[in-house]
Amino acid sequence: MPYSIAIIEDDPAIGANYADALKAHGYAVELHADRKSAMAALQARLPDLVLLDIGLAGEPDAGFEICRKLRSQSATLPIIFLTARDNEFDMVSGLRLGADDYVTKTVSLPHLLARIAALFRRAELGSAAASGEDVLARGALLMDLKRFAVTWNDKPVDLTLTEFWLVHALARFPGHVKNREQLMTEAHIVVDDSTITSHIKRMRRKFVAIDAGFDRIDTVYGMGYRWKADT
C-alpha cells in the first residue's frame, strides 16, 4: 500500500502541483485547503506524512495549531512545514511544535521529494537495528544514515532532517571546513545562507543540552564550519 501524504495548502496551484508530483512518485495524496476540513479529515484518519502550510486562508497561524494537534495525536507522524515565510521566528516556532522539517515554498520538487523519502525511511526503520555500513561513527558521535538518528555519548540527539544532513556533511570529513554553499547543497537547503547560522546554533544547543562540554562544531569565520576531529 502506498504511503499517504496530506497536503494542507491554501494556494490551489501549489497544492495541485505538489499533489501531482507526489502522485507521480507513487504516493497517495489528499489535499486540504483550510484548517476545518483538514482537521476533520486528519482526525478521521492520520496520513503517513503531513505537508503543512503555516498561513491558511484568513488564519495566519493555522499551521502551527494543526501541527500542535497532530503532534498530540501522534508523536511519530512526520510533519514538514512548507511556507512562504522564511524568518527565523517562524522557523523556530514550527520546529518547537515538533515539526520534523521546515522548508520554504521555493524549494524545488526534487529536494522536497528527497526530504519526504528520507522521513519515510526514518519512520520505516525507526525500530530496526542499524547495520554497519549505514553508520557514521566519529568518537562519541554515532549517525545512523538509514534511520536519520543521531546519538552522542549513546544518548539520542533529536535533530530535524535538515540538521541531520548538516551534521552529516560536517562530520563526514572531520577537520575540513565546509562553507555555507557546500552545506546548503549537502543538506538540500535552498533558503539563503544566513539561515545556516541559525541552524548551526540550534544544532550546537541540542548537543550542549546533552553534553555541556560539547564544542565539536567549530565556526571558521569567513569560511564556514567544521567538525573538530578527536584530539
Next chain:
Amino acid sequence: MHKLPRIGLRGRLVLVALILLIIPWAGYSYIKATEQLLREQQERQLMAAARAVAAALHDRPRLATLREESPDGEAARAEVRALVTGIARAGLRIWMIDNRLQLIAVAGDISDGAQVSSDDATFGIVERTVRAALRPLLARWLDAPDLPAEEFIPNDVVFGGREVERALDGAPSIKRRPGPGGSAPIVTATHPVWVGETVVGATVVEESTAAAVSFRDRAIERLIAVTLIAFGAAALVLLVFASRISIRLRRLRDEAERAIDSRGHVRALVTGGDARDEIGDLSRSFSLALTRLADYNAYLEDLARRLAHELRTPIAVVRSSLDNLRMKKLPEDATVYVDRAEGGLQRLDTVLTRMAEASRLEQAVRTGERERYDATAVVAGCVAGYATAYPATRFDLKLPRHPVMINGAPDLFAQMLDKLVANAVDFAADGSAVEIRLEMRGTTAVLSVSNRGARLPENLRLFESMQSARGTPTQGTIQGHDIHLGLGLYIVRLIAEFHRGRARAENLADGSGVRFSVEIPTLVVD
C-alpha cells in the same frame, strides 16, 4: 542667512513696551498747561497787587510834592515808604518811582521767595535719582532765558525799562525777566500812580516765580520717575511672559529638529503636549505629522520584507510547475525554455532573498545575543577565506599583535566584514589591492577597508537602505553577485550599531580611493 538682524520674540515685546513712553509725553503737556495756569494766576495777582498799591497812592495830594526837597516832600516820601513797606512781604518786592525815574521807596526782597524742600520724594530712590540726574538738564532746558540780556536789571539800580516808561505814560503792564544768577524768572507788574490827570509815578511789584518753577520741576521729576517705574514693571512682565513663550518655542524647535534622526527614525514630541494654547496646538500637529511620517517609514521598511513574502507564493507556483514539467517527457527543444525559465526564476529568488536579508538581519540584531570575542581572530579567519572567494583580488591585511576583545556577535561581525570587502572588491581598480586594517585608537577598535578607485559620490546616503552608488543592475547574472539593492552598507551600519559603534565612509586623503571604517568600543580589560 538673514541680512537683517534677528529680533527675538522678547525683543519685539520690549519694543512694544515703548508705547508706554506716551505717558511722559502726556504728562509733560499736562504739566506745561498747569504751569501756564499758575503763571497767569501769579501775573493776575501781581497786577492786582500793583493796582492796589497804585490805588492806595492815587490822588494823594502830597504826592505832588514827592520830588520836592521840602518837609512836605520828605513827608510824602515817608508816607509812600510806610505804605509800600506795609504791603511788601517776603518774596514780594514793591518799588515806587516818580515820573523822573527817581526811586522813592522800595521794600521787600524777592530772594526770600518760598523755598521748597526738595527732599520729600514720593517715589523714593527712583525719584531722588531722577532728580539728581535731571536737575542740570531741566535748568538748561526749561529756564532758557526768553528775554534779551539788556533788560536784566540789578537789584539796587533804578531801571528805566520800557514797562516803566509805559507806566509813566499811564498804561499798566506785566513782564517776566530772568532772575539774577540764573535763578527762577521774576515777574514784574507795573502800574501808574495818578494824581488827577497826571502820572506822578509808578509802582513796580516784583515776585519770583521760584515756587511755580519748583512745582513744575518736581512734577516733571515725579512724572519721569513714575514713567520709569511703570516702564520697568511693564517691560519686566512682558519679558517674563515673552521668555516663557520663547523658551517653549525653542524647546519645541529643538525637539522637532531632533525628532527625526539621521536614520529616519521618528520620535514623538513632548513639549507642550497638553498645553491648551497655540504652542500646544503646534506641538500636537507636529506630533501628528511625525506619527504619520513614522507610520510611512515603518511601511516602507516593511515593504521589502512583505514584498519578498508575497512574491514567494507565485514563485513557488512557477517552480513547482516547472519541476512537474521536467518529470514529463519533453521534446528536446522544449527543455531549453524550461532551463531559461528556471534561470530567470533563480534570479528572481535571489533578489527576493536579498530584499528579505536586511529585514531578517534587523530582526537578528534586535534579538541578537552578545558574547565576548576577539575581533582579530575573526578578521584573520575571514580574510583567509576571501583569498578563495575573490581569487582575482589581492588583500593587504594589517592586524594588531594583541587580541581585540569586543562585545557582540562574531557571526554578524564577519557578515559586516563580508559586506565591506564585497563592496571594496567591486569598486577596486583593476590590479589594486584591497587594504583591510584592524587597529586600536584609545579604547576604540577601528576596522577599515579601503580600495583604490572611484571617489565617493556626493550626497548619497550610503548607509541607508536601498541606496547604491552603482548603476541600475540591468546586467545582473544568475549567480546574483551583480544584483545590488544597496543593502550591503545598510547591513554594515546595522551591525556596527549592534556593536554600539558606527560606520563611516570617506575618500582617501590623496583622493586615490575610498575607505569604509567601523569604529567599535572595546571591552575594558579588568
